[in-house]
Amino acid sequence: MSLRAIQEALKLQGSIKKDKTTGKYYFIVDIGRDELTGKRRQKKKRGFTTKKEAEKALAVVLNELNLGTFIEPQLIDLDSFIKEWFVERQTQLAKSTLKNHQCLYRNHLKPKLDHYKLQDLNPIVLQKFTNSLVADSSLSHNSIRKLLFLMNHLMKKAHGLRLISENPLIHVNIPREVKSEMTIWDxxxxxxxxxxxxxxxxxxxxxxxxxxxxxxxxxxxxxxxxxxxxxxxxxxxxxxxxxxxxxxxxxxxxxxxxxxxxxxxxxxxxx
Missing domain, CATH: 1.10.443.10 (Intergrase catalytic core)
Structure with missing residues (x-):
């Protein structure tokens, strides 16, 4: 479907403009009204080298609006989000389990991922993170499994709150467990x-x-x-x-x- 066809079908106003200062293009599109204030909301994205690039990006946003999958970017960092998530989990987990999750986050997730925004935790970032866990000889497979389990729950929650468009971990290759023979004392x-x-x-x-x-x-x-x-x-x-x-x-x-x-x-x- 062409950009014009999408615009006509959705009856949404989207426009491409050129920044006279930088010479680059940007688009502006209506994304509906704020449910609380009733005021009109717009999304603007800059930095496109050509008009065609801006048109393609606008077409993606319009299509997402049509499908109901559009999520307005909110720059929430992982550290702030997970702290709020832990407060919620206090009523859902045993104290020992919650402390264990907090320890896993503090020792392994926070040092490597806390500088990321939720929206920046894409499959590439999380695959590299997973690979780094596997390369860490001090971590057992069980510890890696717990870390990815925790991260998966966190991403599911963010997706459920419509802070991210999907759970990026579904595209990450998880290492297989290599079972070792149990050692029994004589x-x-x-x-x-x-x-x-x-x-x-x-x-x-x-x-x-x-x-x-x-x-x-x-x-x-x-x-x-x-x-x-x-x-x-x-x-x-x-x-x-x-x-x-x-x-x-x-x-x-x-x-x-x-x-x-x-x-x-x-x-x-x-x-």
Missing amino acids: LKQVSYYIAYAKQNRYYTIVLVLMALLTGMRKGEILGLRWRDIDFEKRVIYIRQIYDGYAKELKVGAKTASGVRSIHILGMLVIY
Whole structure:
């Protein structure tokens, strides 16, 4: 569709003009009325070398207005946006998860991306950022996955608020996870660990054995109560955890898969 056809179909006023000072072209187009004030709004873009370039750019804006996909650029920096986003997430996430996300942002996202405006975080910028994470030998694949998960949620929110036209991460190649073989301690290593743990003033043989023999997480062990243990059947039921960040007990486990029962060995029951 030609520029004139788009203008006639939309009944919008768009014009191309030449800046007498710079000799370059620019366009002005009506983008509707402000919903709050009712005043007419216009978009202006400068810096086109030729009139044809300005016409093409104007045609894109008019077409987006027609499709309802036009988003008026708002120069919001990533740091300001994510701080507001974290305030919102306080009511949606556990305190420990929120602190973890804030730590990821502060240590990895902020140093490399906080000088960008949201609208400048295009697929090229985010692909380079992703590549830099992969090249960082200090980061595990799990840490990289968490960082990209956090960034993806952030971009989805910005898109939902119509601050950006799309989530740029959908065009970024995410590295595949290279699964490593799990290393399991042998009896000699377990004995060495117990001997070393005895040197700590907080050492408790039951807690150490429970961690070694059941695979329970620290929060699960600290949240354990006598009524969660069936000594006759030799079963431990994970019914609550202790959240170290929030300093409180929480019903349930950290994840859905964490809600489980664990069969325990006789030696643990004896202790």
